[in-house]
Amino acid sequence: MSARLQAIKWERPHLTILNQLALPHSSEYIEIHDARAGHYAISSMQTRGAPAIAIVAALSLAAELSTMHFDTSASARTHIHMQLDYLATSRPTAVNLFDAITKLKHAVDTTITDNGQAVRDTYVQMAERMLNADVKDNMAIGEHGAQLIGNDKVRVLTHCNTGTLATAGYGTALGIVRSLHAQGSLDRVYFTETRPYNQGARLTAFELLTEEIPAQLVCDSAVSALLRSDPMIRAIVVGADRVAANGDTANKIGTYQLAITARYHGCQFIVAAPTTSVDLYTKSGADI
Numbered sequence: 001m002s003a004r005l006q007a008i009k010w011e012r013p014h015l016t017i018l019n020q021l022a023l024p025h026s027s028e029y030i031e032i033h034d035a036r037a038g039h040y041a042i043s044s045m046q047t048r049g050a051p052a053i054a055i056v057a058a059l060s061l062a063a064e065l066s067t068m069h070f071d072t073s074a075s076a077r078t079h080i081h082m083q084l085d086y087l088a089t090s091r092p093t094a095v096n097l098f099d100a101i102t103k104l105k106h107a108v109d110t111t112i113t114d115n116g117q118a119v120r121d122t123y124v125q126m127a128e129r130m131l132n133a134d135v136k137d138n139m140a141i142g143e144h145g146a147q148l149i150g151n152d153k154v155r156v157l158t159h160c161n162t163g164t165l166a167t168a169g170y171g172t173a174l175g176i177v178r179s180l181h182a183q184g185s186l187d188r189v190y191f192t193e194t195r196p197y198n199q200g201a202r203l204t205a206f207e208l209l210t211e212e213i214p215a216q217l218v219c220d221s222a223v224s225a226l227l228r229s230d231p232m233i234r235a236i237v238v239g240a241d242r243v244a245a246n247g248d249t250a251n252k253i254g255t256y257q258l259a260i261t262a263r264y265h266g267c268q269f270i271v272a273a274p275t276t277s278v279d280l281y282t283k284s285g286a287d288i
Helices: 035-043 050-065 073-088 095-109 116-149 173-182 199-211 220-229 255-264
Strands: 008-011 014-018 029-032 154-158 186-192 215-218 233-238 242-244 268-271
Touching (some): 008 050, 008 116, 014 050, 035 050, 050 073, 050 095, 050 116, 073 095, 095 116, 116 173, 116 268, 173 186, 173 199, 173 268, 186 220, 199 215, 215 220, 220 255, 233 255
Parallel strands (some): 154 186, 154 233, 233 268
Antiparallel strands (some): 008 014
């Protein structure tokens, strides 16, 4: 099942993103011409979600490079490194961003050529592979998560926004919801407001309505009462901003209390995230 909503559109050399600050009242797309525009889109939260941040950063520089000419491989590498270092300052907490930057730098540094255009093309192709890989990974997360929850008619609860708006496409935790819906197992998904920024009430609501997935908004403070009163809720599914080496997970404020109430009520608690969200250099959540 593919998502109808597309928050990141790439047709070389054109990158456009859905301005999430305007949602849900207006669907406004912004063209990103270069790394500076990509940096602003990320830092201002026109785009958000750890996987999406990495992809927008990578593709914003790809859009810039597509219109540039480099006489030597050294000049191309110097420019790419400089712009990637600049993009790294757009959201210092997004581990996916730094993972992408490391991989992109490695790709251009290991390209054996004296041709600047070849280095440029290597970068653009690598950024495009990252885009495609994120969508593929998210669909796999959705499939495996749905299998874990089961084939019976179920209800689940999710927090913040972890769908197409937060990734290159399909979503992580919301990808599981999509897969459950596609296989006919989803009775309803509850989603929290996610204060203070209201990503649930503004963004997840928008996605679920667009995809015509049966859903109901729940107040952040009412989740415990909901789990007690609705035995059909099989799982709480959330995403992750960062996963430490020991498995500790950092995510949107409110996730911790959801984990505690899930355990108390005997409800599955599932963290859905790609490997790019895993930070092996951070030992535990205390170090994040």
